[in-house]
Amino acid sequence: MTPMQLALLEARAAALRGEVPVGAVLTDASGAVIAAAGNRVEALADPTAHAEMLVLRAARERLGGKFLPGCTLTVTLEPCPLCAAALALFRIERVVFGAYDPKSGGIEHGPRIFQHPTCHHRPEVIGGVEERASMALLREFFAERRDPANSAER
């Protein structure tokens, strides 16, 4: 199973819990999975409990260091500004994401976190990986809630 396939499983599990379906996986330089999580904003009543933040925190605890050099963060949706800024602070080497998020994304949209001289670490970015599968999950989730306009807000 690829990291993105695992991230999609986490996103599906999040949807079953009533969370916006976004999943994330952190792998180290050898490709080993260090942490995986789905969005838990509702469960934790915490608007920052995005899948990426949970995975970064879990990986840091597991690996013990202050940073996560050489690691890749794979996530089903373009990270928001909060998560993009956290990826830079943790010195993540590479970000792979599924669907682009014109409404709330922070890498290719909005504040474009990595594209400023004040960003002290810029991960490599690969977007659009298994984009359709990720979008399908989000569309299905919001269609059931009859609010497709909010399709990318967690």
Added chain:
Amino acid sequence: MTPMQLALLEARAAALRGEVPVGAVLTDASGAVIAAAGNRVEALADPTAHAEMLVLRAARERLGGKFLPGCTLTVTLEPCPLCAAALALFRIERVVFGAYDPKSGGIEHGPRIFQHPTCHHRPEVIGGVEERASMALLREFFAERRDPANSAER
């Protein structure tokens, strides 16, 4: 004591622990202090353990809700992009900060988090409150470490 004076005390306490001296305080609509913290990046070995993030998390736990409406976040240094994005997600009403941070700030510098249509909540921003006292703490801290060029990196 004003919230900024309390935030400055937290910043001084952080410096004594060997942390970059930044302190933050969260007050509710009545002005009551809900949480106060200094930077704990080194103590927690977590590059996201900025004073603002610690205060937001503590306040959310104390108040119980998912958001912090009507609350004011007072911090001695202009928040970075991570913290600015978190302030928007928590729907903070007002941000009061001390020193401006041209190197790592995310409100008046860099990605200017609140100035994009994709930012779904924009707190009122008041910068430069007790700016000199905050800058003096940061300068003293970095002068002791002989690396004034990094004066605003936590």
